[in-house]
Amino acid sequence: MSGTCEPMMTSNQTLFSYVLRLADDHLILSQRLGEWCGEAPTLEEDLALANIALDLIGQARALYAYAGQVEGKGRDEDQLAFMRYERDYQNLLITEQPNGDFAHTIVRQFFISAYMDPFWRRMEGSKDDMLAAIAAKASKEVTYHLRHTSEWVIRLGDGTRESHERMVEALDDLMMFTGELFEMDAVAQEMLQSGVGVDASDLKAEWQHTVQTILQEATLELPKAGHMQTGGRMGRHSEHLGHILSELQYMQRSFPGLTW
Amino acid sequence: MVTIADLGILRSIALDEEGCIVAQVTPTYSGCPATNLIQQMVLEALHEAGFENVRVESVLSPAWTTDWISSEGREKLRQFGIAPPTETSNSKRALFGETLVTCPHCGSGETERVSEFGSTPCKALYRCLACREPFDYFKCH
Amino acid sequence: MYSQGLIGADGKTHEDAAFLAAFQARIDAEQKIEPNDPMPEGYRKTLVRQISQHAHSEIIGMQPEGNWISRAPTLRRKAALLAKVQDEGGHGLYLYSAAETLGVSREEMTEQLLSGAAKYSSIFNYPALTWADIGAIGWLVDGAAIMNQIVLCRCSYGPYARAMIRICKEESFHQRQGYEIMIALCNGSEEQKELAQDALNRFWWPSLMMFGPPEGESVHSNQSMIWKIKRFSNDDLRDKFINASVPQAEKLGLTIPDPDLKWNEAKQGYDHGEIDWDEFWRVVKGDGICNRERLKNRRRVDRDGAWVREAAMAHAQKRAARTASARIAAE
Numbered sequence: 001m002s003g004t005c006e007p008m009m010t011s012n013q014t015l016f017s018y019v020l021r022l023a024d025d026h027l028i029l030s031q032r033l034g035e036w037c038g039e040a041p042t043l044e045e046d047l048a049l050a051n052i053a054l055d056l057i058g059q060a061r062a063l064y065a066y067a068g069q070v071e072g073k074g075r076d077e078d079q080l081a082f083m084r085y086e087r088d089y090q091n092l093l094i095t096e097q098p099n100g101d102f103a104h105t106i107v108r109q110f111f112i113s114a115y116m117d118p119f120w121r122r123m124e125g126s127k128d129d130m131l132a133a134i135a136a137k138a139s140k141e142v143t144y145h146l147r148h149t150s151e152w153v154i155r156l157g158d159g160t161r162e163s164h165e166r167m168v169e170a171l172d173d174l175m176m177f178t179g180e181l182f183e184m185d186a187v188a189q190e191m192l193q194s195g196v197g198v199d200a201s202d203l204k205a206e207w208q209h210t211v212q213t214i215l216q217e218a219t220l221e222l223p224k225a226g227h228m229q230t231g232g233r234m235g236r237h238s239e240h241l242g243h244i245l246s247e248l249q250y251m252q253r254s255f256p257g258l259t260w
Numbered sequence: 261m262v263t264i265a266d267l268g269i270l271r272s273i274a275l276d277e278e279g280c281i282v283a284q285v286t287p288t289y290s291g292c293p294a295t296n297l298i299q300q301m302v303l304e305a306l307h308e309a310g311f312e313n314v315r316v317e318s319v320l321s322p323a324w325t326t327d328w329i330s331s332e333g334r335e336k337l338r339q340f341g342i343a344p345p346t347e348t349s350n351s352k353r354a355l356f357g358e359t360l361v362t363c364p365h366c367g368s369g370e371t372e373r374v375s376e377f378g379s380t381p382c383k384a385l386y387r388c389l390a391c392r393e394p395f396d397y398f399k400c401h
Numbered sequence: 402m403y404s405q406g407l408i409g410a411d412g413k414t415h416e417d418a419a420f421l422a423a424f425q426a427r428i429d430a431e432q433k434i435e436p437n438d439p440m441p442e443g444y445r446k447t448l449v450r451q452i453s454q455h456a457h458s459e460i461i462g463m464q465p466e467g468n469w470i471s472r473a474p475t476l477r478r479k480a481a482l483l484a485k486v487q488d489e490g491g492h493g494l495y496l497y498s499a500a501e502t503l504g505v506s507r508e509e510m511t512e513q514l515l516s517g518a519a520k521y522s523s524i525f526n527y528p529a530l531t532w533a534d535i536g537a538i539g540w541l542v543d544g545a546a547i548m549n550q551i552v553l554c555r556c557s558y559g560p561y562a563r564a565m566i567r568i569c570k571e572e573s574f575h576q577r578q579g580y581e582i583m584i585a586l587c588n589g590s591e592e593q594k595e596l597a598q599d600a601l602n603r604f605w606w607p608s609l610m611m612f613g614p615p616e617g618e619s620v621h622s623n624q625s626m627i628w629k630i631k632r633f634s635n636d637d638l639r640d641k642f643i644n645a646s647v648p649q650a651e652k653l654g655l656t657i658p659d660p661d662l663k664w665n666e667a668k669q670g671y672d673h674g675e676i677d678w679d680e681f682w683r684v685v686k687g688d689g690i691c692n693r694e695r696l697k698n699r700r701r702v703d704r705d706g707a708w709v710r711e712a713a714m715a716h717a718q719k720r721a722a723r724t725a726s727a728r729i730a731a732e
């Protein structure tokens with residue numbers, strides 16, 4: 001996808017960083033979902049997960065292409081996606097967490113979708129035309145992701161004792177990665193002030209409301225918020241990211257500089 | 261044959277100030293694998309028609325919606341065996357709720373959804389309870 | 402609810418001479434047979450076997466390519482590959498539904514696949530070792546599938562024929578993408594070209610085997626031809642495929658790994674070298690490098706997903722019960 005909008009501020013390091021981290025979130029999460037291909041509990045779900053992964057890759061590509069344009073050093077979507085080192089990836093920690101069982105994958109996707117849904121809706125009003133345009137498409141898509149995962153949360157929470165227990169465990173395991181969603185570091189602050197970015201901290205109430213409404217219907221509870229993990233935005237990751245990258249980057253690292 | 265104009269993917273063709281033909285296309289879904297191919301084929305078609313100075317632009321906003329599929333496009337889809345999206349898609353209900361999908365083969369309204377997704381993200385798989393034909397439904401979006 | 406098995410499900414279709422002759426007359430007049438039409442039990446069984454094998458092939462075929470999603474070299478290729486594998490799953494689902502019109506359930510068909518009783522296309526028992534294999538599979542394997550399926554678009558059974566028309570469109574898209582991967586490799590570095598040649602070397606012969614052994618040895622083909630389920634001989638389709646693929650390989654600058662391949666002016670087509678049918682039968686019978694793994698994977702996925710399917714079922718039942726009691730309370 002080639003962007004046609006001019007970046008609002010040329011070679012703006014902050015904007016670059018802001019777009020890049022969003023792109024990283026989507027790439028890493030889609031890489032995880034792609035691992036489900038052919039492995040889902042039903043054929044229908046195989047198609048659904050692949051579809052969500054495809055939406056995410058599409059969004060990541062638009063974001064990387066734009067980030068490259070903002071940076072102005074001639075890096076394209078693939079150079080940004082494949083040719084950086086671990087510490088340079090700025091994705092949220094929750095996106096890199098392993099698929100685990102189906103309950104873990106659903107809870108991870110549900111937590112993220114419940115966050116990205118209002119995030120993209122607000123981003124549609126961004127002063128940055130390109131981000132607003134990407135948001136317009138993405139918000140339609142994430143609405144579906146949220147609905148799909150909500151349905152599964154309810155089915156699994158309410159379903160059998162086993163599925164309920166698995167959901168409780170998944171919620172427990174992933175809760176500590178949700179605090180990071182709402183953090184506002186200097187980059188996010190600056191973007192917010194210039195009317196480009198979204199106030200993530202302000203999304204928390206809506207997120208909690210969405211999550212709790214669905215969990216209640218699922219006869220589940222949101223675990224108590226204990227210590228929240230953080231670090232993704234600074235490139236301090238869990239051990240999982242390195243393994244994701246070793247697969248993701250395999251071809252580009254083995255055969256540097258070639259066209260595929 | 262269903263064209264990209266029928267589907268509302270081709271947004272406009274115009275001349276810019278420098279006399280360059282600009283074709284604007286919009287992706288349907290962010291992850292649609294046909295996006296690149298469509299852009300390439302538009303370019304090829306314009307070149308083949310003898311136009312040298314051409315450019316294909318991708319426009320993201322306003323986001324594509326199935327409402328842009330022309331009535332002719334709908335009819336062509338039906339003839340190809342794909343049930344076209346129901347008329348308006350402005351609500352989430354239309355997309356996810358109980359849509360009335362008629363069988364493109366026999367016209368019966370007695371149909372049921374087999375899967376929310378078919379082979380491509382834009383389609384769902386249905387079956388007709390009257391003639392029992394499995395068929396794709398082009399979902400509202 | 403969907404009710405199945407209207408046709409011959411009672412096993413009492415009276416297949417006397419008059420019935421069979423009338424049926425054959427419809428076939429000969431190129432009329433499509435539809436799900437609600439009477440049909441001989443043999444016709445039904447042949448179709449169920451063929452359509453479900455076809456569906457199984459789509460599903461098992463997700464594995465070799467799925468193996469490369471996480472390692473695709475660019476984002477565009479990754480998206481295209483993921484979409485392709487999703488397509489194949491969608492084809493499987495579509496074909497299972499087409500088979501269900503003949504009174505067999507998806508559960509039964511899945512059971513046959515998992516138990517090893519049902520066959521699937523043997524090509525998927527070959528491994529996808531390098532990225533170039535993804536190109537070769539799209540170009541050759543989807544290409545061979547298209548050759549087979551284009552003639553099935555005229556198959557006498559309506560739902561299968563119509564399914565093939567739509568599926569063929571998507572398969573051509575896959576083939577185009579696969580060939581495009583090959584073009585990129587062949588326009589690239591020496592290493593890339595070697596990858597492409599190596600993939601062609603490994604996939605050429607198995608692709609030719611996809612059309613099945615020459616007719617004499619193929620058990621079902623005669624009756625299938627009469628019923629117009631099948632409309633060309635295996636060798637005819639194979640020749641068409643070779644004639645289409647050789648110029649494509651030449652365009653890529655690759656060499657078909659068959660020293661005996663020669664243009665035959667008289668038949669306006671290529672003559673090819675001996676196909677190793679021993680290898681074909683060995684792999685069909687289960688001794689390919691991936692046979693066990695492919696089936697074991699399906700069984701593992703089936704096992705791992707059981708709790709999810711149970712939960713979905715339990716929830717649906719609870720919900721139905723709640724709706725029912727709410728209705729009673731309201732009355």
Ligand SMILES: [Fe+2]
Binds near residue numbers: 459489572
């Ligand atoms: Fe297929």
Ligand SMILES: [Fe+2]
Binds near residue numbers: 489543571572575
């Ligand atoms: Fe295919």
Ligand SMILES: [Zn+2]
Binds near residue numbers: 363388390392393
């Ligand atoms: Zn019908």
